[in-house]
Amino acid sequence: MQNIEETLREKKIKVTPQRMAVYAILKGTKSHPNVEMIYQQLKPDYPAMSLATVYKTVDVLKKVGLVQELNVGDGGLRYDSTTIPHSHVYCEKCSKVEDANGFSLDILEDKQLLEKVNKQTGYEITSTQLYFYGICPQCNN
């Protein structure tokens, strides 16, 4: 597990309570929240916290590699503090995002696949996302 203070200091980015708090929220949930959800969770403990600060903070955390950003459907970008490769399932009814572990590691960690993509497209690949869209068990009754 990465240490946020260390990581920020290394890159000469200031360690602030707001940054610590946003990262703590992401570390402590599996719900892949968007900015609004993070903001709502922080509000009780940090009444002065601004939504704009949350936006700026997730951006910083993303740039230093402490979180990854997910581009699934509606409701804004989602954030995930697990940065090792794994894929996600998105419920088209309730907009929930969950991890889909195990099998997908093979694909997302396959260096040979990245080589093939690079060879075919000429792109220098920096990251990969695998999304499954469907209906979650709770919505499927």
Add this chain to the structure above:
Amino acid sequence: MQNIEETLREKKIKVTPQRMAVYAILKGTKSHPNVEMIYQQLKPDYPAMSLATVYKTVDVLKKVGLVQELNVGDGGLRYDSTTIPHSHVYCEKCSKVEDANGFSLDILEDKQLLEKVNKQTGYEITSTQLYFYGICPQCNN
């Protein structure tokens, strides 16, 4: 290749010049345009065309399965008239989207993989997207 008039009539959706035109644009390009790009391309031939109509039209085409929607990075949703499974590469510098064919078919058409995802997550999967993020050859000099 699917026939748009037939498909729309089957679902009792009216065939209009605007719908034909939007679909024709998508059939005739590999650039995965967003709504604004489609609108700009239509303007010369359809001066009265409204941006809202383009939004509504891509939505209709998506719902009847004539196009697929891509959720890659900035610049709004992208549209693709190729609906057979294939993955995409996105250039983080110029926002270009290109197809990444061949290798990815194995993954995206793998019914066993969907079974595994279903078993692990309980989700009934309806579609899958595989995105590669990186820098395109043109931007990489």
Add this chain to the structure above:
DNA sequence: ATTTCTGCAAATGCTTTGCATTGCA
């Protein structure tokens, strides 16, 4: 002391909506 960050409010950009008019079936 310097530089960066925060919080606020305003601005921006993409997308949706309401509604009168138009046009397909």
Add this chain to the structure above:
DNA sequence: TGCAATGCAAAGCATTTGCAGAAAT
């Protein structure tokens, strides 16, 4: 003719920006 689609303008969200005051190094 009847119902659905279009076009326009306004509204709605998510996100970004500019800037003065506050906080971190």
